[in-house]
Amino acid sequence: MRKAVRVISFILITLLWLAGVYEVLRWKDTHGDYISSVTELKETPENTVDVVFVGSSHVYAGIYPSYMWSDWGISAFDLSISGMDRDSAYYYMKHMFKTQSPKVAVVDVFPLTFDRHEHIGNVYRNYLSLPLSEDTLPQLKAYAAKDESVSANLADYISRWPIIHTRYKELTVKDFDLDAPNYFARGEYLNWEGEPTWLFRPEEVSPVVFSDDQQKWLDDLRSLCAENDCKLVFMALPFHAYDNDQYYIDHAAIYAEENDIPMFDFNRMSDELELDPETDFFDEGHLNAYGAKKVSRYMAQWLDDNYDLPDHRGDEAYAVWDQDLKYYEHRRDGDAMAASNDIYEFLPIMLRLDDTASVISLSGEYEAEKYSMLTDYGLSEEDIRNGGIWLLKDQVIYPIDGYYIEELDKYSTLKIENGSVMINRSVYAANDEGLAITVYDRFLNKTLAYKQF
């Protein structure tokens, strides 16, 4: 009996330990940045999503639910994974319907343009991000039918350990403590960078026909949405489409028309939306925040006009959408501050951002008149003339004399000593000449900007 208890205890302890190890090693992102739309969905209260956008990186780069929330109060969510293929789109929607009952599902038909992943990382992202369930085997069988590397290693894919165990080589703090946006972001990938691109739009009518698999996918989506009392909408977000890609999208539009499904081909609607290939794209395949704003707002207006979507703003149950909006604002303002070299532009942004700690340092030789605008932020003219270090928190400014240390959040500690400002091991101002400002964001848990003026 004693031995049996011992054996059972050992097995239980070992399994618990291995579960912990698995949690550290498991696949954690859908975008390539340690943020997973599946985790975000898990953190979403049940039956709160009204509109779900399903698709690949085109979706997380091109649809920002925060735009829909801020002006319409629509609770939208991007269920998007890099390179989402047809099988993934179907099984991710099945997974989503277990906890959510959206009124509208807007599916990007981009997966019609390819059969298998070009990068193994996207196979992992698409397969490993979903938790194990009764759908795992059918999903794997569907992958295996299209991808030899999956069919040849089916046992490894089922057990997952043989794939994820090598992640010990790349573990970071985010594997032990999930990045904060996982708990509230709505699936989008925020990005204000961009590069000029151009859109290719063939004039011919699509000469392609769908394969059985493509046809089945569209039919399955219709059935799945019908079963879950969810309206199906198709879209194709703008990207640099080559002939065949656009032909499949055109063919999807024909299918949509035949089946009375609304469809938005933003490649062909780019003029209507005034999408500028010079400024609205991150690269030739993806929109940036400026392009996403145009598309998201267009879709929000159309959804609001055509469906009964209540305004949930102010409802406690939808707090994650408020946090997502705050996340968007902090990222946007952080980006603007990092890019700005104009103190008159920089300071108002710094002041309006909540949950930040900013260290203002005046040292060395400088012309005090140059910084007279600081009097609007609580410094006296004498302060500006004499120099020193001040900490701005919650719109209140405190002078710092000598040694100062403060835990900004659980990741970062601020230390000010002998005129130098340190956050963790990074030195941000060490007796610079003139004005130096370091802004730490306690909501994003990172230094937003370090500027000298």
Add this chain to the structure above:
Amino acid sequence: MYFILPGILRKPWLLAASYFFYMCWRPEYVLLILFSTVATYAAGLVIEKYPKHKKTALAAVIIMNLAVLFFFKYFDFALSNLNSVLSKLHIQAVSKPFDLLLPVGISFYTFQSLGYAVDVYRGDIKAERNFLDYALFVSFFPQLVAGPIERSGSLLKQVKESSKKRLWTYDGIVSGLGLMLWGYFMKMCIADRVSILVDTVFNNVHAIGTVEAAAGAAGFSLQIYADFAGYSAIAIGAARMMGFSLMENFNAPYFAQSIAEFWHRWHISLSTWFRDYVYIPLGGNRKGRIRKYINLMITFLTSGLWHGASWCYVFWGGLHGLYQIIGDILKPVREKLLDMFRVDRETFSFRLGRCFITCLLAGFAWIFFRAGSMKLAFEYVKRMVTRFDPWVLFDESMFKWGLDRREMGILFMGILLILAVSVIREVKKIDIGIFLMKQNLWFRWVVYIFLITAVLVWGEYGVDFDSAQFIYFNF
């Protein structure tokens, strides 16, 4: 199943499992093990029943078994050698009539069953009458494909007892599992990891210098030990769980202070097989010094050939034979020098020095074992002694040999663990499975859970890793 079956069914179950295990690879090759089993079983009975013809019976069964082994393992080798002679004589080469795949474990079970026939011939044991018992002795799955090469006096006896009484115990299961875990750790975390470095070095012989070559040789010394000793630990542990005691195959071989001692510690089941069935029958050291040296060379050259159908293996075996002969010849000079310089032979430093030299000699010989061809092996040695490049130890080049800093760190930790386990074996005279069994519960569990985690996380396996086979499966 084995643990819950009634005694009468245990042996048939194990036999069926062993044959199933063997057939998982290539089902048709089961005929070979069946042939070897039937032939040696029948030979045992004939030898015992007809003493006058026992020599003929033994010779016949040896020839039959070695013929099968030769056909499957050495035919291609013999043919290529014949063709190279023919080409020198400007005679048309003989074309290869068929392609053969080396049957897994054939060298092991052939030697095990031949050992049985010789034991019966010598009268050391009685011929086995129960064919199923004998078939299980030859095919017992934990040691079927890579040993240890068991003796009939030990394993066959245990096979017979297994239906009469329950052989397994709680302690046996736990220590067997512990030993298996250690074996998996050696194979998957150490051998397969260092093999990446070894492959990088040996596949780029044209670009290596002294340090890389030395690292490659040292790496292979570690790889083959962790690989084969790891497999042996798994085999012995699995058998122990079922209540069977297999012979020890490795005893901290790199702690040996001479090449002769190395062979008392390395692949013990094979070296004692060669001692008992080749070296001693040839006369051993009983017929004078010259004959002893000849016997030594025959034994080691044969042992080299047993490892593989290539001159590299023969050369490797020959080197080990030569080491011992030269060592024996130089012994008086060595002793004189030690006396002259008043070297204290009882000190740790003296033993460490001998151990180091033995490792160097064994490591040098491993180059020929690993190189793949004599030409490459000599090129390797040439570069090792002519391309002195100590700077690679300091300019981070070593992290470009296939293992980055992190992997080197894991490997280093693994080496320290092997060292610790070897010290335990040396001091306590017990294997790691039994040692752990004797420790406090908390310590045991911490070690078990560490090993399980290390194998699952650091083990070289999975979709993106082409895990090497156990090296000795090829022999």
